[in-house]
Amino acid sequence: MRRQKKFYAWGYADEDLSADEIKAWEAEIAQRFGLNGFDVTPPPKPDEIALRAPRVAVPESLQAIVRTDQLTRLEHSYGKAGFDTTRMFMRSVPNPPDAVAFPETEQDVVRLLDWCAEIGATAIPYGGGSSVVKGIEPPATADKVVTISTRHMDKVLEVDPISEAARIQGGIYGPAIEDQLRDSPFTMRHYMQAYRCSTLGGWIATRSGGHYATLYTHIDDFVESTRMVTPAGVMESRRLPGSGAGPSPDRLVLGSEGILGIVTEAWVRLRKKPTYRASASVRFKSFYDGADAVRAITQANLYPANCRLLEAREALPGVPWSSTEAVLVLAFETADHPVGAWMARALEICADHGGMADPNADDDNAHRSGAAGAWRNRFIRAPHYGEHAVARGILSSTFETAMTWERFRDFHQKITRVTRDTIERVTGREGTVTCRFTHVYPDGPCLYFTFAGVLDKRIALEQFMEVLSTCTAAAVEQGGTTTHHHAVGRFHRPFYDKQRPELFARALRGAKRELDPKGMMNPGVLIDP
Ligand SMILES: Cc1cc2nc3c(=O)[nH]c(=O)nc-3n(C[C@H](O)[C@H](O)[C@H](O)COP(=O)(O)OP(=O)(O)OC[C@H]3O[C@@H](n4cnc5c(N)ncnc54)[C@H](O)[C@@H]3O)c2cc1C
Known part of the structure; x- marks a missing residue:
């Protein structure tokens, strides 16, 4: 039986921090912010959240792979950012998907995209749903939304021991990749922090950053070729160790965030297990x-x-x-x-x-x-603390960016100051901010900021969004990137729009028009169709 994930926060429904872990963390937070105790909001139950009725009728031919029940729609409504958990604790889900589809084969994916095109529905590709940038959240403006979860496309299909690569389906979760490679001498080792509950297709679509701090920082460095089902047909690139034949088709797929199609398979580079x-x-x-x-x-x-x-x-x-x-x-x-x-x-x-x-x-x-x-x-353990912070009105979040070394020190000082000042201005009390390098390059680091403070529970969401948006805007204004590896999604869109060249946006829109003529794939993420 499938292990049920928490619909309102990170992790599985049957796991949590221990009472001792929570007690120690509460003591540390109370001391850090001079608090006497906490007002704890209980986590939501599915029937406490009213969802609008589904706006699609599922045809008989698809009923075996499409669901419209409350829990399934709730589980696929938000990603796993602090602002997502906050909205769940507010019991506020105004834009759930109308239906959630679970294709088992690539042919199912084609049938589902045809159905979405026929009924004029927005289609949202969904991997593990660990997006922290509103990447899988249905847009408020869509008339109908069908979320397409790849979770049954979860196999390592082929291992090439000579070239040390594997053909793997897009919906596979991190641990299943290593499990299915267990009898081989190989490993993929893309241990990003959300590894347990995110997928190869999601990593490719968001250009995720794994545990290697140098050389193989992004999933890009593992990808040998890709296969993507688009509304205009299947696009598959050739397996090659390298190629100078024009712009790389894989580069169009990597970071495409579901706006062009659904990544169903990829060949990825493996390595021997380290000894x-x-x-x-x-x-x-x-x-x-x-x-x-x-x-x-x-x-x-x-x-x-x-x-x-x-x-x-x-x-x-x-x-x-x-x-x-x-x-x-x-x-x-x-x-x-x-x-x-x-x-x-x-x-x-x-x-x-x-x-x-x-x-x-x-x-x-x-x-x-x-x-x-x-x-x-x-x-x-860190991701498990998120829901406990939200339950207590504690601001706790992160943002990440990158900068070249010659501007690093000044950039770090400015962003730290903006973050500290913004928390104080928005919440009326001092917060904390720290920085770490998650990935490093000869020409600069990825700076990953963690900040915390105390929110007013009545306006916690507004305060949260204002702090996070101000800090992200500052990183882009100061010449950094809106994201080093968390992707653009709907949350980073306004900052990404400032960062990327306008002509590139036009070229990307042109590519989208060819692959997705009706503009139905995840609109509003990266660009507007
Ligand atoms: C606790 C936590 C820790 C995290 N740590 C990291 C980290 O270390 N490194 C990092 O890079 N990110 C991290 N993230 C962010 C997130 O895990 C990544 O963006 C991840 O790559 C998303 O994968 P997913 O399968 O969950 O995709 P989803 O969240 O389901 O989707 C993300 C985006 O990809 C699209 N998409 C998903 N699957 C496909 C597909 N098969 N074809 C086409 N488009 C698709 C979706 O439409 C959406 O736009 C973290 C998130 C959390 C909650």
Whole structure:
């Protein structure tokens, strides 16, 4: 039986934080913001939310794969951002999909798109629904909406052991990829944070960023070829290790966010399971000392698998909120050769910038212990805290951007200041803001900001949106990107419109007109048809 996901928040319905985890977190939040206690709103039950009646009649030929029941429509109404959970806790879902389809084959996808075209419905491709940018949310202006979930298209179809690649269906969840590769010597290892509940097709459609901090940062670096069903037909690219034959068809598919069609399959590059590992964590007096070390490591072309620079107060328990220290979680991995020499050189560079490596640095299991281990646990558990923050009126969210090194310090200072000032202006009290690098390049880092504060529950949604929008707008105004890996969706659209060249938007509209002549695929995400 399929494990039911929470319709109102991240994760599965049968899992939650332990009572001890919640207690410790409440104590930390109360201390950080000087609170005496919390007014806790209980999570919504499906029958507490009134949905409008479905505006489509499902033809008999599709009834086996299309559902219109309350829970299914609720589950597919919002993504998993803090503002989505907030709206669920408000019991407010004014624009649910009218129907949700679950194709089992590519032919089913074709039939569903034909049906949507026939009845004039908007079609929304849906993978794991982990979007944090309103990527799968039905537009308020649509007359009818059919969400098409790929979740039954969940197989590794073929493994090519010679070229080390696999043909995989678009609706497969992260863990199922590794499960189905278990009997092979290979792994894909695109461990992004929402890995458990997101799909290969979703990763491709959003250009997701995985756990590799360098080299294979985005899913783009894994994709060898793609197959997409569009309203105009099937578009499949050729499997090639590289090609200079004009603009790449895969580049049109990567990041297309469901506006051109549904990615049903892709060939992706695999690698042998790593057997040689070296991990370490390194403490720095300041974030900028750590940043200088990270820049030197990336520019030395060492390419660590993990190279996450974190503010210590964000990453480690017990570090006081006033601390300015940073910690770098560093790891190398391969299946072919010992990586000690690479680690030794990276630690030398860190030492040149005042970094102090933890004593377990050479231990193979260092990624599970010390600062690296603490960060790893937080990374895995963090998404579960979202609903508890919303229930208590605590502002807790993130945004991510990227910047080249020569402008990094000034950019980081400005965005930190804007975030802090905006929280104070909007909520009337001081908040907190921290930054970490999730991915790093020789020419600059991805900056991932986490902020928190105390909301007024009566206007929590408005306050939340204002803080997040102001910070994202500032990142774009200051020359950064509206997103490094969370995609554009409907939330980032106004900022993306400022960032991308207008002529490119026209070219993309032209491509959409060819592939989706009726403009029915996920309109409003990326561009208006
Ligand atoms: C807790 C949490 C942690 C996260 N961590 C990361 C992270 O580490 N890195 C990262 O990059 N993102 C992260 N995200 C964001 C999100 O997980 C990614 O955008 C992910 O790639 C979405 O995949 P999905 O299968 O859930 O897609 P969905 O959310 O279902 O859809 C996202 C977009 O892709 C389109 N789409 C989905 N499937 C297809 C398909 N088969 N064909 C065409 N279009 C399709 C949808 O229409 C929509 O526009 C996180 C989100 C959460 C909630």
